[in-house]
Amino acid sequence: MSSFEMTRLVLKWVVSKPVTTHYPIAPRVLIPGSRGVIEFTKTTCVYCNVCAKRCPTGAIVVQRAQKRWTIDPLLCISCGCCVEVCPKKSLLLSPAHGAPSVIKDRARYGA
């Protein structure tokens, strides 16, 4: 009985399309709402420092005088705390996971 169950399962998948994709030839389909990387919009930011204060890992550093906003992508846990508290909606959590980083450097935005 159960051997037949497994055979049925195997035969079904022999004639079906695979559930896996040929990444990176076929790009990953992004799921809307997924917590990927933080995207920063320089034009609307007022450098209020709220995001840096609320970041649980201390990944964000804001220098108001220099108008500089930086994030350490290796410290960021994509929790979305900064996106929630940003008063000017300058931060966005993109569903894409970003390109792999090969240098341990802060992603710099601003001057």
Add this chain to the structure above:
Amino acid sequence: MPRTIIPFGPQHPVLPEPVHLDLQLEDERVVEARPSVGFVHRGLEKLVEKKDFIDFVYVAERICGICSFIHGQTYCQGIEALMSAPVPPRALYLRTIWGELSRLHSHLLWLGLMADAVGFESLFMHSWRVREKVLNIIETTTGGRVIFGACKVGGVRRDISDEALAKILNDLEIIERDIRDITAVFLGNRSIKARLCGVGVLSREAAYDLGCVGPTLRASGIAQDMRQLGYAAFKDLEVRPVTRTDGDSFARCAVRCEELFQSIDLIRQAASRMPAGEIAAKATGNPNGECVMRTEQPRGEVVYQLKANGTRNLQRLRIRTPTFANLPAVIKLLQGCELADVPVLVLTIDPCISCMER
């Protein structure tokens, strides 16, 4: 008879996480097993003294990669109890749904690992294929696949719209059908039965005396499930513990198979009674006092003890995870077993080592 000592782990194909066992053998039979743990200890309990209690939710979620949501939820429940903070009913229902989705993906992961341990590679692939569908639901609703990040003190971060909920219920129909296909193989296949039936029998008395929790305890005939305490929305839902009386590896597998259907049923119950309203209430002030919080993780009961002194940092956090409670049972099960059964027996308690060592 001379004894041979075989080191098992910390790196072993069947172990997803590091734990070491010194197996003392007489011929092919294990006489004694001595565990040593501590390979992935991260000192997370100590970290609570430095982290703000609001930010510690993220740390609590990262204690375990599989039952992450329920760790975060238990921590939040503890803080809310200390602060007497109200939680909106909708948030409680959303927590329940995500908790059960977490149980679904954890049990499917375990079924896959078990199939792999008994050498049934195609069944392992099928279990994880179904798990992927559950992970997609989780990613759509919370934004994360295994680290949900959806729970916060006072409620939850994200809402599930009625349309999204209807789609989840639709997807669960397909997932239930798939699960029925694979559990029929787990419970009926001759080769799986040959590896699991009668192997590692834990009597009802032994399970109770050793302080087992979760499916390990329920497979020995004791109907104990922390969801009966009625935390989150479980007070409004019908939860009947899944039990078996055989106490062997097959019974532990059967309990988990049936709990998959139970979780789907609980999600349906929660969706049908989902109240409208806010998803989070503002929690003001600092926690003060001491409390104990118990919830049911996929692996069993987890106990959080929190002690606060009215500052932004907790004074003490102690976590008793289910694997810690089930480890004495493994040591007992291994005594007298065949060497070839060791991987299966270690897996039957669903060990989560990073959880246990924190």
